[in-house]
Amino acid sequence: MNFPIYRTKMGDDKKFNLADPKEREEYFKLKCGPEIEKLREYLKENTFIAYLLGKKNSGKGTYSKMLSEVLGADKIEHLSVGDMVRAIDSEVQDEAKKKDLIEFLEKNYRGFYPLEDLVASLLSRDTKKLLPDELILALVKREISKRKGKVILLDGFPRNMDQVSTSLFFRDLVDYREDPDIFIMIDVPMNIINERIKWRRICPKCNASRSLKLLPTSKIGYDEATKEFYLICDEAGCDGGKMVMKEGDEKGIEPIRERLVMDEEILKKADTLYGIPKIKLRNAIPADVARDYVDEYEMTPGYSFVQENGEIKTIEEPWIVADDEGVQCVSLQAAPVVVALIKQLVEALKI
Numbered sequence: 001m002n003f004p005i006y007r008t009k010m011g012d013d014k015k016f017n018l019a020d021p022k023e024r025e026e027y028f029k030l031k032c033g034p035e036i037e038k039l040r041e042y043l044k045e046n047t048f049i050a051y052l053l054g055k056k057n058s059g060k061g062t063y064s065k066m067l068s069e070v071l072g073a074d075k076i077e078h079l080s081v082g083d084m085v086r087a088i089d090s091e092v093q094d095e096a097k098k099k100d101l102i103e104f105l106e107k108n109y110r111g112f113y114p115l116e117d118l119v120a121s122l123l124s125r126d127t128k129k130l131l132p133d134e135l136i137l138a139l140v141k142r143e144i145s146k147r148k149g150k151v152i153l154l155d156g157f158p159r160n161m162d163q164v165s166t167s168l169f170f171r172d173l174v175d176y177r178e179d180p181d182i183f184i185m186i187d188v189p190m191n192i193i194n195e196r197i198k199w200r201r202i203c204p205k206c207n208a209s210r211s212l213k214l215l216p217t218s219k220i221g222y223d224e225a226t227k228e229f230y231l232i233c234d235e236a237g238c239d240g241g242k243m244v245m246k247e248g249d250e251k252g253i254e255p256i257r258e259r260l261v262m263d264e265e266i267l268k269k270a271d272t273l274y275g276i277p278k279i280k281l282r283n284a285i286p287a288d289v290a291r292d293y294v295d296e297y298e299m300t301p302g303y304s305f306v307q308e309n310g311e312i313k314t315i316e317e318p319w320i321v322a323d324d325e326g327v328q329c330v331s332l333q334a335a336p337v338v339v340a341l342i343k344q345l346v347e348a349l350k351i
């Protein structure tokens with residue numbers, strides 16, 4: 001994918017700590033205040049439905065959360081199809097809920113498999129292989145109808161290539177008022193996802209998750225035997241416990257590579273569709289031009305450690321990663337990506 005680079009650089013001396021909610025609010029006001037006002041005004045009377053398209057772990061949930069922080073959690077809701085399917089799994093174990101579900105499906109399901117067979121497979125928890133598109137559509141419709149008056153950011157649909165074209169007719173199928181629908185497309189290099197997984201560290205006691213490269217704890221340890229630095233859990237109850245790599249994380253993206261390639265194909269397919277506005281977000285920009293487009297503090301910092309006189313020193317500098325074409329890139333923090341999202345939303349909605 002080759003998405004345009006969005007300029008969020010202001011070229012002044014203002015600096016923000018984007019991890020701090022208060023400073024983040026100021027940041028958004030400075031970078032896209034007028035656009036936020038336009039969207040807030042629009043959302044008083046209108047909504048839209050957006051399909052979040054991008055690889056697994058590309059930050060869809062994070063960007064959604066930040067957008068709802070800016071525009072109001074009562075206005076914006078992230079709807080994960082994966083979570084929805086898992087919730088159905090437990091719903092069918094409850095007699096009253098199961099009855100409601102079946103009643104809803106009797107009215108709304110249109111598909112080629114008999115409803116009785118689908119309900120039977122839901123009941124036997126054999127849901128993974130036997131949930132046809134038509135059933136997913138009916139279930140999403142049900143979730144959307146529970147959220148009247150809200151913007152829905154739909155995550156995890158379409159799940160495959162066929163559904164990309166299906167999704168264009170989705171609004172009609174769900175009869176979701178007269179609101180526009182939009183593709184929000186997110187491009188993240190494989191390598192960034194790979195590195196995020198490989199640097200992930202977990203506390204075996206409290207399950208807290210941090211990153212040795214991207215989100216270290218306040219205390220760092222050094223293992224003389226392996227000559228490696230490690231994170232020490234910040235939780236008081238964990239007594240300075242060593243955080244460790246989760247089993248399988250050393251493989252990085254390998255176990256999910258097929259899925260990521262499919263997600264990428266969906267993104268490419270979606271890009272060729274006419275008739276739906278597309279918002280294009282990129283997480284990484286070439287390092288040699290990065291400073292022309294973004295302010296230094298908008299780049300994701302990477303951390304490394306050195307030992308000096310028996311003390312461990314933390315070094316912070318922009319994190320540089322090769323993208324899928326081998327170009328050295330910086331990775332953006334979530335906030336500048338959300339600025340690009342907000343500005344493009346105003347264009348897509350023509351407000």
Ligand SMILES: [Zn+2]
Pocket residue numbers: 203204205206207208233234235238241
């Ligand atoms: Zn812990």
